[in-house]
Each structure stands twice: as C-alpha cells, then as structure tokens.
Amino acid sequence: MALSLDKYLRMSKLPHIWCPGCGHGIVTQAIVRAIDELGLDTDKTVVVSGIGCSARAPGYLHFDTLHTTHGRAIAFATGIKMAKPELNVIIITGDGDAAAIGGNHLIHAARRNLDLTVICFDNNIYGMTSGQYSPLTPQGSYATTSPYGMLEKPFDLCNLVMGAGGTFAARSTTYHARQLTNVIKEAISHKGFAFVDALSQCPTYFGRRNKLRTPLDMMNWFKDRSVPLRAWSKMSPEEQEGKFPVGVLTKTQAPELTEVYAQLVEKLQQRGED
Amino acid sequence: MRLELRLAGEGGQGLITAAIILAEACAEYTQLNAAQTQSYGPESRGGASRADVIISTDEIDYPEVKAPDVLVVMAQEASDKYVQGVRPGGTVIVDTTYVKPIPKSEAERLKVVEYPISAKARDLGREIVANIVALGLVVEITGIVPKDAVVAAVLDRVPKGTEELNKKAFFVGVDAVKEL
Amino acid sequence: MTKKRARLLQGNEAVVEGAIAAGLTFFAGYPITPSTEIAELCAAKLPAIGGKFIQMEDEIASMAAVCGASLAGMKAMTATSGPGFSLKQENLGFAVKGELPCVVVNVQRVGPSTGMPTSASQGDVMQARWGSHGDHEMVALSPSSVQEAFTLAVESFNIAEEYRTPVILLMDEMIGHLREKVVLPEKEELVIRNREKPNMTPEQYKPFAMDHGEIAGVPPLAAYGDGFKFHVTGLTHGEDGFPTNNPAIAEKQLKRLNEKISSNKKALTRVEKFYMDDAEVVVFAYGGTARSARKAVKDARAQGIKAGMLRAITIWPFAEDALLEVKRNSPKAVIVPEMNLGQLVLPVKRVIGDSAPVIPINKIAGQLVEPEEILLAIKEAM
Structure with a gap:
C-alpha cells in the first residue's frame, strides 16, 4: 500500500525536516491518499504553500509546487487558478500563515468562491520560529510569547471561512487519519472554495509547554476534545465548552469564480463577433 | 505656434471632458499636437476643477500650462484663482451665470468675453452641456482648430442619444462669438 | 471627418495598450491614485480578449497573484503607486528570487507615506532599486512621454520574459495622467519576445540551471500544468529549485541571479542623447x-549655448557607460533635475567624479521642475 504512494513523493528529498512525533506527516499523507483515491492528474495538480513548518510539505510532493512568502500562498494560488482554471490547486498552510499574516487572503478567497482547496496544518503554534502563540492557540495555553498563558481568544477558522462566504469547511485531526483523508477528498472534489482545518500536533513546541509531552498525549487531547458533528449539534453550549466539532461542517453550492469569469469572456467575445 | 488654454470651474461641470475633446480634435483629426493635463481635489462633484490644453504645431516639450492664452471660468472660485495667471493680452471667457464681472484692474490687461454659458445650456434643456457651449466659444475665438474636427470629437465622446443636443450646444457657443 | 492614425491617450492608458500589444494576459491590482486607470482599463479590456483580470484584496496579494499567473505561463502585470509599491516589495523580491517574468508599474506620487496622492514625484527611484531586501539586481524603465509609455510597456515585457525577471515600469504622475498624441504601431511593427521554454524532458529539466540559456545565466521556464512538476521557493535553492544550505551552491546561484542582469548591462541600459555631440553643459x-530638460536645452541652443541632454530611459541598471562618455568630454557641469531630493545625484557623482560639478535641481512638493530653472542652471554653469 505504502509503495503505491511513492509516485506522489519526491523520494530524493526525504527524510523531511519535521520533528519526531510531528503531525504534519500524517496530514501530508492524508492529502496524498486523497489525491490517489480521487485519481487526480498529477501533471495538472499544483500544491502551493506559505511559510512555516507546514510550508515545507510541497517540497516533498511530486507535482508542480510553489513555496511562497509568509501568509501569501492563497494569493499566489489565486493567480495560478485564474490563469489556468483547469489545474487542481491545493494550498498547504499553517495556522499562523492562514489566520494571522494571511488572514485577509483567506477570507477574500472564501468570499470569491474560487475553486481552491486550502488545508490548514493547524498546530496552534508557530513551530518554525520555535513556539510563539498563534491566533489558534487556546486561551490559557503557554507559548514563548505567552509565558503567563494566552490572553487572547482564538479564531474558529471554519466559522471564519463560512462567515466569509466559503462554500465548504471541514475539520479533522491527525488522530482521525481516515476521516481526515475523507474530508480532504471531499474538499478537493468540491467545486468552489474549500477549507479543511486539520489539527496537527506539535509536541516539540506546544506539547512540552502544555503538559502534553508525548505525541500520543497530544493525539489523545485531540480525541478527547473532538465531537462528531451529529453529536455536537445536540450539545448545549456548556457541554460544547472546550470541545470542537469534526467532520464536514458546511457544504453548499454557489457560482464559482473561474466559471463566472469564463461566462463573462464568452459573452464579451460573442458581442465582439456580432 | 503654441496656444495654452485653461478651463476652470467646479467638479461635475464637465470641464475635463471638454478639454479632452478639444485635445482629441487636434490630435486625432488634424496635424496639430495637443497635450492635456488637469488638477483636481479629492471631490468628484463640487470642489475646484481645472483642465488644461496645449495646442501646438511643434512638438510639445513642457506639457504644463504656465500662463494661459485663453481661460474659461465657470465658477467664482475659479475666476478668483486663475484670472491673474492669464498672459497679458490673453482672453478670459466668463460664464456670467455663476461668475461676477472680473475686477477692473485685471480686465484692463485682458480681453474679456462675457456670456451666460450655463444659462444658455439650461435653455437647451440640460445644463450639463454647458461644457460644450464653452468649447464652442473657445474654438470660435481662437480659430485654432477646424470646427468640424471638434464636432467629430464631440460626437466620439458624448453618450448615445445626446449627439444632437451636444452639437446644438457647440454651435450655441460658436454663434455667441459672432454676436458679440 | 476622417480620423488620422494618431490617438490622444493618457500615459496610463498607453501602458495598458503597450502591455496588451506585448501579450499581457493577466492583471491583478488594487485601486490606488494615480495608477488606478491602468487597473480600470485592464478590467474593461482583458476579459474581451480572453485575458484575466482580478482586483485583489490588497497590494501584497496582487503581486502574489501576478507571480502565480507568471508561473502558469501568463504575461502578467500589476500597477500601483507609492504606498502600494512599498507593499509590493515582499513578493517583488519573490519574483526576483523565483525568476518570474512580470511587470510592475509604479506611477510615482509624492511620499513618504500617503504623501500627496495626485502630485507628481520621482521619489521611488531608489526604492525601485533597493526596495526589496537582500542583494539583487533590478530593471527599471522610465518613460518621458505617452508614446514612450507604450513602447516601454512593450520593452518591459520583453526584458521580463527574456531575462526571467520582474521589470519595474517607473512612471511618474506627470506622464501617467498626461494626455497627448501617440501613434500606436501596428502589430507587425513590434518585436515581441517570449520566455524560453524547456526543450528537455521533465527529468532533465533544471529550472535554475547554472549553465543553460540563450542568454547566459537565464534558464528556460516551464509553465505549471505542462508536466514538468518543478519546485519554486523563495528559499535559496540549487539548480533543481530545492532549498540548499550549501554555501558553495548558494553563492553560485546568487551570483548567477545578479550577473544575469549586471553582465548584460550594455544590452539593457538605454539612453537618449539630445544635442550631446558638442555639449559643454549636460543635463x-x-x-x-x-x-x-529638453525645452531648456532647446532654449539654450537658441541662445547659442552648447547644452545637451543625456536622458536615462533605463534607470536601473544605471547609465554608467553613457556617463563615462560624458566624463571623458569634461563638461562644464552635469545638471541633474529631479522631482525628489536628489536620489540620482550620488550615482551620477560616482561616475563623473571630480571631472565636473554635479548640480542638482530638486522639487519635492508636487511641482514640476520648470524649463526656466534648468536653463538658468545651464547659464550659470557656462
């Protein structure tokens, strides 16, 4: 089974730079499995990333790949997708990348309903710079820049994307590897802007500071706090406190930007011929 | 030969459009060179507005108007601000609908043409064509560009359905000069 | 009445006409005075010819989208002014590093910061050269007429494509908003150059090859979706495009990146010489x-003064060779009029040295340098 996935990897670029126990390999594998199960044309699939630990993933993937500047992956990807709508464009981003420095690009891509798939490797910490708090760090958690506990409230990125007009939002975790693959498959298949909040453990910089010393502790932490969507909807706000729903949270249909644009081009060219 | 013109009034009076039409008439229908520049405040409507045109038989090096040979003023503020900058012996065309007679000290060194430009445009049915009436005055007074070139340029630019109105407005301006 | 071939165009409009003539197929931008007309015209024209226009959420994103579109094989452009140009620098640096052909128009206005949005300036000359961090070369062209705004838009794309580099079309508000007579060349009169595509297998393809290229140091560029499956990163990378920490490889690559421009300075740097043959004072x-300056030189000549103008069409790379020639003729003075506090005075002095006084004339509050001021300086120098 593992062998069949080799063709999606740049084997000569491995081993990867991630720490032992990091969740990013699991999320990357889920993406590769999703691509494989969907049978995407590898010549027509582009993977774009920003800056951070997550951003190194495209370097290991055998597609056209683009490792951009911090927070800007979605904006670069917008140019690629608008230029060549026939390409499958997948964005790998981190929580700091997507929600802090790149927050503006995230909400606007959602609003446009451009056919992009964004997978957020959400480890709620800045790992590459060794453990500062991000907009996804839970309140009270410790980071190098929240030595007394995180004072601010974190984003709910799925809600943010939904509020901005995104037509697909899902959440899963590295604990739920099979579900994670399935929601990524569904996200890639979705015509329109699709966002997946993929919770991934950072034992090195988050776990150690927050009494979750081993990768297993962190994955159990995901398991204990996650609630399937069906059960979630029946819970009271008090019961929901400290937990989060997993699964496909929203999936709707709306006109997709490159299709709307193509219609405009057609209309104008017909008018030109008249 | 180089002629410097300035059209000044308020935003929304269509003076930039009139200046562009005049420059287009020269550049696109004759051998004349033309350069058009403008200055405006942050307001799209109201606020001071100024559009300049240089018309020349030679290459236009410095494209900014420094001391206009002809100035059209269609708002009091514009008159107060720009009349003093007109070249001695130059011409000021005053829209008496909105502008008081220019001070005697200035009038003595200039040729002053007074005409109720905006009121006449209103008489045609729409004050918005006052800019084209003004254009008629400028073209007839300067004689620098053939009238049919200007009419063609007017028709290139004005909205569909307003061609006749604008043409009429242009000749109201032209004929006004003859009557003066 | 029949129209002549000439048209009255605004500088900003001429840029769009030139860009489209050069093959522009993608524009991403953000509204900013005094460059907005460029975006507006692209929005109107590109969909009608099957090109792509998008107004992005900010200046940073529009530069990013331009990079992405360039990698997808498009001829891509963005346009901005001062504050927006500052924001573009991040991904302009990426375009340099990723060697992505694209054109960035900067219609300069008075700064710093919001400054004077509708007033002309040449205050971004040094930012164009050094706005992005790190050692890099930059190509910047500056038109001085609406006609030239057209031709240099074409030239910007040609250089961008040929050298796999971003090119800055460094306009100023004076030319951007000026309307004047232009004659647009017919398609067949134009020379249009396109990036070299790889003619090897994906396995053999090295997107950052050291030794390949019709122009030394400029490797061919595949397009995403063409099956080459290549990697582009802002990290310092080897020939294959993947990050490296090997100082030897890093140094080689960074040198190639710089030398592909610096060693081709002669081909890239264009000047206009106006009455320069016997000029005793040079503007x-x-x-x-x-x-x-042109008006001042003409007026000086009419008065029997031997003045000439050396006009830099290419601002970067700097017109060193032409200035060295000036130096050899030992002029009485070199006058440098600019709508800034003298940003090019030191580069001029660096070449001219002590062979002649270098006299700046500066305007910084939106006023233009007037011909009379230059003429006066010419006379004083005589």
Missing part, C-alpha cells in the same frame, strides 16, 4: 522631468 534627466 542628466529622466521621466517627466526630461520634458523640461
């Missing part, structure tokens, strides 16, 4: 300010 001018 070194560029952009809108060169219009005043």
Whole structure:
C-alpha cells in the first residue's frame, strides 16, 4: 500500500525536516491518499504553500509546487487558478500563515468562491520560529510569547471561512487519519472554495509547554476534545465548552469564480463577433 | 505656434471632458499636437476643477500650462484663482451665470468675453452641456482648430442619444462669438 | 471627418495598450491614485480578449497573484503607486528570487507615506532599486512621454520574459495622467519576445540551471500544468529549485541571479542623447522631468549655448557607460533635475567624479521642475 504512494513523493528529498512525533506527516499523507483515491492528474495538480513548518510539505510532493512568502500562498494560488482554471490547486498552510499574516487572503478567497482547496496544518503554534502563540492557540495555553498563558481568544477558522462566504469547511485531526483523508477528498472534489482545518500536533513546541509531552498525549487531547458533528449539534453550549466539532461542517453550492469569469469572456467575445 | 488654454470651474461641470475633446480634435483629426493635463481635489462633484490644453504645431516639450492664452471660468472660485495667471493680452471667457464681472484692474490687461454659458445650456434643456457651449466659444475665438474636427470629437465622446443636443450646444457657443 | 492614425491617450492608458500589444494576459491590482486607470482599463479590456483580470484584496496579494499567473505561463502585470509599491516589495523580491517574468508599474506620487496622492514625484527611484531586501539586481524603465509609455510597456515585457525577471515600469504622475498624441504601431511593427521554454524532458529539466540559456545565466521556464512538476521557493535553492544550505551552491546561484542582469548591462541600459555631440553643459534627466530638460536645452541652443541632454530611459541598471562618455568630454557641469531630493545625484557623482560639478535641481512638493530653472542652471554653469 505504502509503495503505491511513492509516485506522489519526491523520494530524493526525504527524510523531511519535521520533528519526531510531528503531525504534519500524517496530514501530508492524508492529502496524498486523497489525491490517489480521487485519481487526480498529477501533471495538472499544483500544491502551493506559505511559510512555516507546514510550508515545507510541497517540497516533498511530486507535482508542480510553489513555496511562497509568509501568509501569501492563497494569493499566489489565486493567480495560478485564474490563469489556468483547469489545474487542481491545493494550498498547504499553517495556522499562523492562514489566520494571522494571511488572514485577509483567506477570507477574500472564501468570499470569491474560487475553486481552491486550502488545508490548514493547524498546530496552534508557530513551530518554525520555535513556539510563539498563534491566533489558534487556546486561551490559557503557554507559548514563548505567552509565558503567563494566552490572553487572547482564538479564531474558529471554519466559522471564519463560512462567515466569509466559503462554500465548504471541514475539520479533522491527525488522530482521525481516515476521516481526515475523507474530508480532504471531499474538499478537493468540491467545486468552489474549500477549507479543511486539520489539527496537527506539535509536541516539540506546544506539547512540552502544555503538559502534553508525548505525541500520543497530544493525539489523545485531540480525541478527547473532538465531537462528531451529529453529536455536537445536540450539545448545549456548556457541554460544547472546550470541545470542537469534526467532520464536514458546511457544504453548499454557489457560482464559482473561474466559471463566472469564463461566462463573462464568452459573452464579451460573442458581442465582439456580432 | 503654441496656444495654452485653461478651463476652470467646479467638479461635475464637465470641464475635463471638454478639454479632452478639444485635445482629441487636434490630435486625432488634424496635424496639430495637443497635450492635456488637469488638477483636481479629492471631490468628484463640487470642489475646484481645472483642465488644461496645449495646442501646438511643434512638438510639445513642457506639457504644463504656465500662463494661459485663453481661460474659461465657470465658477467664482475659479475666476478668483486663475484670472491673474492669464498672459497679458490673453482672453478670459466668463460664464456670467455663476461668475461676477472680473475686477477692473485685471480686465484692463485682458480681453474679456462675457456670456451666460450655463444659462444658455439650461435653455437647451440640460445644463450639463454647458461644457460644450464653452468649447464652442473657445474654438470660435481662437480659430485654432477646424470646427468640424471638434464636432467629430464631440460626437466620439458624448453618450448615445445626446449627439444632437451636444452639437446644438457647440454651435450655441460658436454663434455667441459672432454676436458679440 | 476622417480620423488620422494618431490617438490622444493618457500615459496610463498607453501602458495598458503597450502591455496588451506585448501579450499581457493577466492583471491583478488594487485601486490606488494615480495608477488606478491602468487597473480600470485592464478590467474593461482583458476579459474581451480572453485575458484575466482580478482586483485583489490588497497590494501584497496582487503581486502574489501576478507571480502565480507568471508561473502558469501568463504575461502578467500589476500597477500601483507609492504606498502600494512599498507593499509590493515582499513578493517583488519573490519574483526576483523565483525568476518570474512580470511587470510592475509604479506611477510615482509624492511620499513618504500617503504623501500627496495626485502630485507628481520621482521619489521611488531608489526604492525601485533597493526596495526589496537582500542583494539583487533590478530593471527599471522610465518613460518621458505617452508614446514612450507604450513602447516601454512593450520593452518591459520583453526584458521580463527574456531575462526571467520582474521589470519595474517607473512612471511618474506627470506622464501617467498626461494626455497627448501617440501613434500606436501596428502589430507587425513590434518585436515581441517570449520566455524560453524547456526543450528537455521533465527529468532533465533544471529550472535554475547554472549553465543553460540563450542568454547566459537565464534558464528556460516551464509553465505549471505542462508536466514538468518543478519546485519554486523563495528559499535559496540549487539548480533543481530545492532549498540548499550549501554555501558553495548558494553563492553560485546568487551570483548567477545578479550577473544575469549586471553582465548584460550594455544590452539593457538605454539612453537618449539630445544635442550631446558638442555639449559643454549636460543635463542628466529622466521621466517627466526630461520634458523640461529638453525645452531648456532647446532654449539654450537658441541662445547659442552648447547644452545637451543625456536622458536615462533605463534607470536601473544605471547609465554608467553613457556617463563615462560624458566624463571623458569634461563638461562644464552635469545638471541633474529631479522631482525628489536628489536620489540620482550620488550615482551620477560616482561616475563623473571630480571631472565636473554635479548640480542638482530638486522639487519635492508636487511641482514640476520648470524649463526656466534648468536653463538658468545651464547659464550659470557656462
């Protein structure tokens, strides 16, 4: 089974730079499995990333790949997708990348309903710079820049994307590897802007500071706090406190930007011929 | 030969459009060179507005108007601000609908043409064509560009359905000069 | 009445006409005075010819989208002004590092910061050269007429494509908003150059090859979706495009990146010489300010004064060779009029040295340098 996935990897670029126990390999594998199960044309699939630990993933993937500047992956990807709508464009981003420095690009891509798939490797910490708090760090958690506990409230990125007009939002975790693959498959298949909040453990910089010393502790932490969507909807706000729903949270249909644009081009060219 | 013109009034009076039409008439229908520049405040409507045109038989090096040979003023503020900058012996065309007679000290060194430009445009049915009436005055007074070139340029630019109105407005301006 | 071939166009409009003539297929931008007309015209024209236009959420994103579109094989452009140009620098640096052909128009206005949005300036000359961090070369062209805004838009794309590099079309508000007579060349009169595509297998393809290229140091560029499956990163990378920490490889690549421009300076740097053959006083001018310089030189000549103008069409790389020639003729003075506090005075002095006084004339509050001021300086120098 593992062998069949080799063709999606740049084997000569491995081993990867991630720490032992990091969740990013699991999320990357889920993406590769999703691509494989969907049978995407590898010549027509582009993977774009920003800056951070997550951003190194495209370097290991055998597609056209683009490792951009911090927070800007979605904006670069917008140019690629608008230029060549026939390409499958997948964005790998981190929580700091997507929600802090790149927050503006995230909400606007959602609003446009451009056919992009964004997978957020959400480890709620800045790992590459060794453990500062991000907009996804839970309140009270410790980071190098929240030595007394995180004072601010974190984003709910799925809600943010939904509020901005995104037509697909899902959440899963590295604990739920099979579900994670399935929601990524569904996200890639979705015509329109699709966002997946993929919770991934950072034992090195988050776990150690927050009494979750081993990768297993962190994955159990995901398991204990996650609630399937069906059960979630029946819970009271008090019961929901400290937990989060997993699964496909929203999936709707709306006109997709490159299709709307193509219609405009057609209309104008017909008018030109008249 | 180089002629410097300035059209000044308020935003929304269509003076930039009139200046562009005049420059287009020269550049696109004759051998004349033309350069058009403008200055405006942050307001799209109201606020001071100024559009300049240089018309020349030679290459236009410095494209900014420094001391206009002809100035059209269609708002009091514009008159107060720009009349003093007109070249001695130059011409000021005053829209008496909105502008008081220019001070005697200035009038003595200039040729002053007074005409109720905006009121006449209103008489045609729409004050918005006052800019084209003004254009008629400028073209007839300067004689620098053939009238049919200007009419063609007017028709290139004005909205569909307003061609006749604008043409009429242009000749109201032209004929006004003859009557003066 | 029949129209002649000439048209009255605004500088900003001419840029769009030139870009489209050069093959522009993608524009991403963000509204900012005094460059907005460029975005507006692209929005109107590109969909009608099957090109792509998008107004992005900010200046950073529009530069990013341009990089992405370039990698997808498009001829891509963005346009901005001062504050927006500052924001573009991040991904302009990426375009340099990723060697992505694209054109960035900067219609300069008075700064710093919001400054004077509708007033002309040449205050971004040094930012164009050094706005992005790190050692890099930059190509910047500055038109001094609406006609030239067209031709240099074409030239910007040609250089961008040929050298796999971003090119800055460094306009100023004076030329951007000026309307004047232009004659647009017919398609067949134009030379249009396109990036070299790889003619090897994906396995053999090295997107950052050291030794390949019709122009030394410029490797061919595949397009995403063409099956080459290549990697582009802002990290310092080897020939295959993947990050490296090997100092030897890093140094080689960074040198190639710089030398592909610096060693081709002669081919890239264009000047106009106006009455320079016997000039005793030289005005070194560029952009809108060169219009005043031309008038001043003509007026000086009419008075029997041997003045000339050396006009930099290419601002970067700098016109060193032409200035060295000036130096050899030992002029009485080199006058440098600029709508800034003298950003090009030191580069001029660096070449001219002690062979002649270098006299700046500076305007910084939106006023233009007037021909009379330059003429006066010419006379004083005699």
